Amino acid sequence: DEECPYNLVFDATGDANSVTNAFNHLLGKGKLVSVGIMNSPVTIDPAQGHKNEKTLLFTRNATPPDFKTALAFVQQNRSSVAKMITTVADLKDAANAIPQWAKYKTGLIKGVIRV
Numbered sequence: 001d002e003e004c005p006y007n008l009v010f011d012a013t014g015d016a017n018s019v020t021n022a023f024n025h026l027l028g029k030g031k032l033v034s035v036g037i038m039n040s041p042v043t044i045d046p047a048q049g050h051k052n053e054k055t056l057l058f059t060r061n062a063t064p065p066d067f068k069t070a071l072a073f074v075q076q077n078r079s080s081v082a083k084m085i086t087t088v089a090d091l092k093d094a095a096n097a098i099p100q101w102a103k104y105k106t107g108l109i110k111g112v113i114r115v
Helices: 016-024 046-051 064-076 078-084 091-102
Strands: 006-011 026-034 055-058 085-090 110-114
Touching: 006 016, 016 026, 016 046, 064 078, 078 085, 085 091, 091 110
Parallel strands: 006 026, 026 055, 085 110
Antiparallel strands: none
């Protein structure tokens, strides 16, 4: 599915909207792992989760070996990770770019600040 290409999404933003959007970008039977600490509710359609057998895991108990495993995955699957980057801004433009990205309702999966 072009709109939902991911089997696994790892979200460390701590942003409830990011988690909701990430869940919507999972393939059926996909998994979303959220390690960010959120101060607002996450809104997810339970019917979509059940129908497509998606898994949502919230944790903040990651250990250094967990991060090494995640980093190894990213390093081995750079082409998959590159597809997630939908917006890029240079550091000098970040102060203007980030508020604009926050206004996106769809289309923004991952914004990157180039240093």
